[in-house]
Amino acid sequence: MVANTTVEEVLAELEQADTLESIQDAILKLREYFQVENMVYHWVDSAGEQYGYGTYPLEWATRYQEQNYIRIDPVIAGCYKRFHPVDWKKLDWSSKAVRAFQAEALEYGIGNQGYSIPIRGPNGQFALFTVNHTCDDADWEKFTEDNRRELILIAHYFNQKALEFEPNRAPEQSQSLSPREIDAMTLLAIGYSRAQVAETLSISEHTLRVYIESARFKLGASNTTHAVARALSRGLIVV
Amino acid sequence: MVANTTVEEVLAELEQADTLESIQDAILKLREYFQVENMVYHWVDSAGEQYGYGTYPLEWATRYQEQNYIRIDPVIAGCYKRFHPVDWKKLDWSSKAVRAFQAEALEYGIGNQGYSIPIRGPNGQFALFTVNHTCDDADWEKFTEDNRRELILIAHYFNQKALEFEPNRAPEQSQSLSPREIDAMTLLAIGYSRAQVAETLSISEHTLRVYIESARFKLGASNTTHAVARALSRGLIVV
DNA sequence: TATTAACTCCCCAGAAATAGCGAGGTCGAA
DNA sequence: TTCGACCTCGCTATTTCTGGGGAGTTAATA
Numbered sequence: 316m317v318a319n320t321t322v323e324e325v326l327a328e329l330e331q332a333d334t335l336e337s338i339q340d341a342i343l344k345l346r347e348y349f350q351v352e353n354m355v356y357h358w359v360d361s362a363g364e365q366y367g368y369g370t371y372p373l374e375w376a377t378r379y380q381e382q383n384y385i386r387i388d389p390v391i392a393g394c395y396k397r398f399h400p401v402d403w404k405k406l407d408w409s410s411k412a413v414r415a416f417q418a419e420a421l422e423y424g425i426g427n428q429g430y431s432i433p434i435r436g437p438n439g440q441f442a443l444f445t446v447n448h449t450c451d452d453a454d455w456e457k458f459t460e461d462n463r464r465e466l467i468l469i470a471h472y473f474n475q476k477a478l479e480f481e482p483n484r485a486p487e488q489s490q491s492l493s494p495r496e497i498d499a500m501t502l503l504a505i506g507y508s509r510a511q512v513a514e515t516l517s518i519s520e521h522t523l524r525v526y527i528e529s530a531r532f533k534l535g536a537s538n539t540t541h542a543v544a545r546a547l548s549r550g551l552i553v554v
Numbered sequence: 555m556v557a558n559t560t561v562e563e564v565l566a567e568l569e570q571a572d573t574l575e576s577i578q579d580a581i582l583k584l585r586e587y588f589q590v591e592n593m594v595y596h597w598v599d600s601a602g603e604q605y606g607y608g609t610y611p612l613e614w615a616t617r618y619q620e621q622n623y624i625r626i627d628p629v630i631a632g633c634y635k636r637f638h639p640v641d642w643k644k645l646d647w648s649s650k651a652v653r654a655f656q657a658e659a660l661e662y663g664i665g666n667q668g669y670s671i672p673i674r675g676p677n678g679q680f681a682l683f684t685v686n687h688t689c690d691d692a693d694w695e696k697f698t699e700d701n702r703r704e705l706i707l708i709a710h711y712f713n714q715k716a717l718e719f720e721p722n723r724a725p726e727q728s729q730s731l732s733p734r735e736i737d738a739m740t741l742l743a744i745g746y747s748r749a750q751v752a753e754t755l756s757i758s759e760h761t762l763r764v765y766i767e768s769a770r771f772k773l774g775a776s777n778t779t780h781a782v783a784r785a786l787s788r789g790l791i792v793v
Numbered sequence: 794t795a796t797t798a799a800c801t802c803c804c805c806a807g808a809a810a811t812a813g814c815g816a817g818g819t820c821g822a823a
Numbered sequence: 824t825t826c827g828a829c830c831t832c833g834c835t836a837t838t839t840c841t842g843g844g845g846a847g848t849t850a851a852t853a
Contacts, residue, residue, distance in 0.1 A: 326703075359792065385792065386736060395789040398675040399714045411821090412733075435674035436637040441792075464565075464707055471706055475638050493799055506780035509839070522801050528841085529799095538809090539840075540779045541745035544793060547786050550678035554787050649852080732829060748809070761831050763811085768829090777839095778810075 338368045353447035356473045375423035394433035403429035428455040432470040439548035444470035496530040500546045577607045592686035595712045614662035633672035642668035667694040671709040683709035735769040739785045
């Protein structure tokens with residue numbers, strides 16, 4: 316079956332779309348266009364919920380979820396650290412658990428070649444757009460060479476659409492931290508104790524506590540560690 | 555003067571480049587191609603250092619830096635919250651300080667129209683790619699409509715190149731955490747207390763403590779908060 | 794001008810985390 | 824087989840953090 320839709324058209328459609336299903340729709344069309352076995356847009360929101368749209372076999376998606384494979388999946392780990400698109404071959408498959416995971420994926424019908432594009436949005440949002448196929452290395456290299464730019468764009472458009480539907484946008488997203496709160500969170504994140512932070516900032520420990528508490532409140536965090544983790548993953552502080 | 559270079563060619567060149575100056579080079583070529591007054595790639599690294607490449611008048615860049623305008627610049631504020639490219643007209647220019655800033659920018663020779671694309675990398679890295687021009691609203695809308703996709707791609711390529719030059723890349727690949735340690739760190743990062751983590755993992759709190767301590771040791775962290783922060787920013791855990 | 798938000802300081806009691814010691818089991822690799 | 828790395832459980836004492844209060848100052852904004 317030969318594709319009868321161009322990328323341009325799909326992106327234009329996607330831009331107008333107003334349901335989450337449209338993402339799935341677009342993926343199917345694009346898969347046909349690029350003639351690959353699998354194409355997936357995968358997104359973990361700020362609450363830790365996973366959303367996947369694409370063509371992986373349902374059994375594999377379920378298995379992946381159940382086994383919490385996101386923890387060991389080298390695609391996730393690798394893309395999280397990088398900015399540019401990643402060929403699966405370049406990832407670290409050395410650990411035994413990872414190889415077992417890989418073998419299982421193949422059994423479930425996942426292709427041996429993969430190319431994943433990390434995308435990041437505001438507040439530490441992170442998503443992945445992946446194409447997957449079965450072929451030899453040379454063919455795959457040609458494919459990724461030829462289509463990288465379009466795939467990057469597609470990833471961008473998917474993420475844009477997904478963000479439009481993000482549930483928890485309005486409530487706490489705009490809660491930014493005050494300068495002192497940022498100072499406090501940053502110093503805590505690099506290992507200072509309360510006493511050290513207070514001394515570094517030349518304020519009393521009592522005052523510091525007020526900042527930590529208000530930061531905790533703003534971030535909806537249940538304790539200091541949680542607050543620092545959220546501040547980090549929302550990109551409010553950097554260490 | 556008519557452009558004699560295509561975007562494709564510039565991106566290919568940029569990809570091969572191995573100096574930071576190549577960014578400036580590429581910007582000049584692209585400005586010519588798109589026939590706009592200004593084009594800027596602006597980046598704040600993890601240490602808070604600002605890097606700007608582009609065609610803004612030196613006086614304005616200096617002034618901007620000196621006055622710490624990054625604090626009030628609505629382009630920064632607006633793009634930081636958004637994922638998609640932003641037309642400057644859509645930003646919030648209501649505050650008095652902001653309008654004064656805008657007026658000053660115009661005096662320094664900045665065009666009245668602008669279009670900025672936010673880009674984010676690992677560890678909260680954030681950059682902006684901006685095109686700026688003087689023209690009326692209708693022309694500008696047509697320009698951004700026509701070129702948005704290419705501009706997004708260009709932004710992506712600039713950031714990719716810039717990240718290659720980022721200093722703090724390879725400090726230490728550091729020890730990896732054991733599965734249980736990852737569990738513990740992850741649950742702590744999402745706000746569980748020790749007792750809750752122990753219960754969730756169905757182990758005693760004493761055992762949990764051993765994991766936390768060994769993770770702390772492996773990560774060279776001085777307390778739990780520090781350990782979680784390090785695990786997060788090294789991509790060992792994802793929340 | 795009135796309001797809001799940020800910054801600073803203070804007390805206390807109870808809850809939680811840390812530091813130091815210990816023990817024993819499994820499993821894979823050298 | 825031995826070694827290391829991982830998982831599991833225990834104790835005690837000390838330090839640190841958290842969750843309630845309250846109060847006064849600036850600076851900016853509506």
